[in-house]
Amino acid sequence: MATRTEPGAQEFVPAHPGSLDELRAAAGGCRGCHLYRDATQTVFGAGPVRPAVVLVGEQPGDVEDRRGAPFVGPAGKVLDRALAEAGLARADTYLTNAVKHFKHRDTGKRRIHQTPTRTEVVSCLPWLTAELELLRPRFVVALGGTAVKALLGPSATISAVRGQLLPWPAAAHHPADFPHADGWFAATIHPSAVLRAEDRDALYQGLVEDLALVARALGDV
Structure with a gap:
């Protein structure tokens, strides 16, 4: 008997979605992988419809899963501060994730984050592709290794691309998937x-510097 995929x-x-609202509503009913079963809800992207910058994280966390919005938990507060210091306004950026459901292990007392597998990332990628097609940002910024691999392919690493500005979507694993x-x-x-690091100050400063690179480039566009 064949294994069900x-x-x-x-x-x-x-x-052919006409708007982000249409896309967001459709995402609420996604059953493309098993992660929806244990999540509270789909957490879709949020922000302006014509942003200069789209920030792509890994997946919603516990707070985001409960509230239904991206980057509203502890990591979101760190990001808010870093964006402000880098010269990027959160109100002018669109925030989303490579995976739209919270993957976790429930201990009975708390829900522990688990990193999505490559299969789960690929299953969810059509939502991110559709978002970027509608948004058409000047800059796509990956936050973390999962987002880098989702956008650039499974062999990509942060260390190989950090501190650079690469042409988009030419740098993508499948550039034809991204129309602009x-x-x-x-x-x-x-x-x-940053929250997990022993040397939080150094890691945070690196985050700010990376975002400032985008802010400076945005000023030159």
């Missing part, structure tokens, strides 16, 4: 890494 998100993504070809890609650590 999960369908992936593509069959749930509208063929006049932007830039950058990568930095996920703000949650």
Whole structure:
């Protein structure tokens, strides 16, 4: 008997979405992988409809899963502060994740984050692709290793691309999936890494410097 495979998100993504609201509503019913079963809700992206910068994280955390919005928990507070120091206004950026459901292990007392597998990332990627097609940002910024691999391919690493501005979507693993070809890609650590680090100040400063690179480039566009 053949093993049943999960369908992936593509069959749930509208063929020609007219707006982010339409896309967000459709994402609420996504059953493209098993992660929806243990999550409270789909956590879609949020921000302006024509942002200069799109920030892509890994997945929603516990707070985001409960509230239904990206980067509203502890890591989001770190990101807010870093954006402000770097010269980027959060109100002018669109925040989203490579995976739209919270993957976790429930201990009975708290829900422990678990990193999405490559299969889960690929299953969810059609939502991110559709978001970027509508948003058409000047800069796509990956926050953390999962986002880097989602956008640039499974062999990509933060260390190889951090501190650079790469042409987008030419740098992508499958550039044809992303229709606009006049932007830039950058990568930095996920703000949650700052919270886990022993030397928080150094890691945080690196996050600010990476975001400032984007801010300076945005001023030159």
